[in-house]
Amino acid sequence: MTESRYAEAGVDIDAKAAALSRAREAIRSTFTAGVIGDVGGFGGLFRPDFSAYREPVLVASTDGVGTKLKVAAAAGRHDTCGADLVNHCVNDILVQGARPLFFLDYVAAGRLEPDVLEAVIAGVARGCRENGTALIGGETAEMPGVYAPGDYDVAGTIVGVVDRERILDGSRIVAGDLALGLASAGLHTNGYSLARKIFFDELGLQPGDRAPGLRGTIADALLAPHLSYLRALEPLLAQGLVHGMAHITGGGFYDNIPRVLPEGLDVVIRSGSWEVLPVFEAIARLGKVSFEEMHRVFNMGIGMVVFISPADLQRVAAAWTESGWRWFAIGNVKAGGRRRVVIEQASA
C-alpha cells in the first residue's frame, strides 16, 4: 500500500470505518418492519405500510441540537445529544399529527474521534428505538479547518406520516379551548448560547460546578434530555381529541404558539400555573434576563402546548395521569384577538 496522502490531510477513512462498524449493531437495533436491506447502502430503503391511511401525507423535518453539544462535549457526555435530536424532530412532526417512520443523521467534525462518533450514533439509535423510528441512513463528515479541534455538529432529518384529514394545522382551535402544557425536563435544545454565556463566560463557572438554586451540577441541569411527547399524544391523536399543538423550541412561547393560531384568536397563558424549573430561575436571576425574554428564548418548563376542548379535559387528564405525564392547565384561547400570546404575570 502507498502511504496515504489523504490521511495526512486529516481524513482517516479507516478509523472512521472502524467506528461505523461498531455502531452498526446499534443502528440495526432500530430497524422496524419497513426497513429493506442493511446498513451501508447508498441510500436507506423504507417500505411504508400505508394500509391504515386514506390519503397518506409525508411530514419531514430537519433539525440540530445547537450549542447544547458544546456543554455535552465539555462534560464528556457524547451519548445523550443523539436522543435529544431524535426527540426534538419527533415532536416537530408530532405537532402536525404525524407519527415517525424513519430518521437520518449527519455528524460533522474536523476530525472524527472514533469513540465519540460511536457514542453519538449510539445516542441517535437509542432515541430512534424509543420512538419506534428506523435509523436508515446518515453521513459522517470530516472537515478539517471548518470545526475547531474537539468540536462537532450533529443534525438529523425525520420523515413521518399522517392521514391528510388528520393533519393538525391549528385550524381546529376555537375560542374557549384550553391550553395544556406538558412538562419539559430542562432547556431541551434551545437557549444554550445564552445559558452558556451566563454560566460560563459571565460567571466563570465550569460544567461540573454547582450554581445557587440548582440541585446537581450545571452540566446536569443543562444536559437534561429533550423529551419526546409521542407516547403522550399518540392515544389522544387517535381519538381526535387534539385541536392543535405547539412544540416550545427556539422562539419560546411567543414565536411557536402563534404558528398554530387561527386568525382572530389570542392565547392567554397564566404564568405561575406551572412549575418553572430551577434552571430557568437560576438563568433569569444570575443573568438578569427579563421575564419577556425568558419566555421568548426558553420553554420555562413547558415542552409542548396542547389545545383541547374543555369538554375533553377529564379524558385527557385521566390518560396523562395514568401514564405518568406531568402536565398543567396553563391558559385559554380567547376570541377577538390577533394571534398574540399574552403571558399574564402572577402577582408575587
Place this chain on the structure above:
Amino acid sequence: MTESRYAEAGVDIDAKAAALSRAREAIRSTFTAGVIGDVGGFGGLFRPDFSAYREPVLVASTDGVGTKLKVAAAAGRHDTCGADLVNHCVNDILVQGARPLFFLDYVAAGRLEPDVLEAVIAGVARGCRENGTALIGGETAEMPGVYAPGDYDVAGTIVGVVDRERILDGSRIVAGDLALGLASAGLHTNGYSLARKIFFDELGLQPGDRAPGLRGTIADALLAPHLSYLRALEPLLAQGLVHGMAHITGGGFYDNIPRVLPEGLDVVIRSGSWEVLPVFEAIARLGKVSFEEMHRVFNMGIGMVVFISPADLQRVAAAWTESGWRWFAIGNVKAGGRRRVVIEQASA
C-alpha cells in the same frame, strides 16, 4: 422592547428571519404538485402520488459538501454549494433506481450572515428546481463557538421513491456487462481536504491563482459543479436497461464500485479509456499523489459508473449522445472474482 440578551450572545433571530423571508420565494419556486402548505410550518408536508407504483419504497440519503465549502467561501461564491449538495444527494438515491420527491437542508454557522444564508438557500433551491425536487424544509442553526468566524456547513437530506421490483442493488450485474462512465465536471464534492492541502498549504497558492495545466483559476477548477445524472438515467431506468450504478464519491472507484458488485465478480477498469480532467492531473503531479490513491480519493473525470448489457450499448449510446451527455466505455465485468476493482494502467 427589552434589550435582547440573546442577540448579545451571538444569535440574532431578527436578522435570520429577514434572510429567510427573502429566501422564501426561491424555496416556493421548487414546489411540485405534492407539496401541501407553504414555507414556515413545523415540518414540510408532501402528498406523494404513488399511483404509478406497484409497491412504492422510499429511498432516503443525507450528505454534506465537505470542505468544498471552504474553497467556495474563500472565493466568495456562496450560491453554488447548494446545487452541489442537491445533485450529490439525487445521484446517491438514483443509483438505487429512485427518483427524488423532496429535500431538506441544514445550514449551520457561528453567526449566519443573512446575505450568505440567502445565497446558500438560493443555491439549494436552484438544485432542487433542476431536479424536479421540492424543498420542503430546512434548519438554519447559529452556533457561536462551534464554527470559526466566516465558516459554515451545509448538509441535506433527500427522499425519493422507487418501485420495489425496480430497486437497483447490483444483483442484475452479470459477467460480460459493460461499465460505462458518465463524465464528471471536476472533483464534485470529494477529495477537497487533500486538494486544498496541496494547492493552498503546500504550494502556498490562492483560490484566484492559476496553476500549471489548469485553464482557469484554481477556484474555477475546484468549484466546478457536482453534476446530477438524473436526466441521463431516468429514460434508461424506465426502459429497464440499467443493471447497476455506482456514484463515484468519497472512496473513489475502489470503495464505491464494490458496493454494487455481486459475489464472484470483478470489474476491470481501463485507465486511459476516458479523459482525465486537467485538475486531477495537476493534483497528482503537483502533490505527488500515487495512481492508486488518486483513484481512491477522486472521481478522475467519471462521476457515475453505469453497468449495462453489451446488447444494449447502442440504445444507451444513442440516448446519451442525442441528449449531449459525455460518456466513455471504461471497463468490463469479469467472472471468477472477489468483488474487486482492478484499474489497468494504460502504457505510456
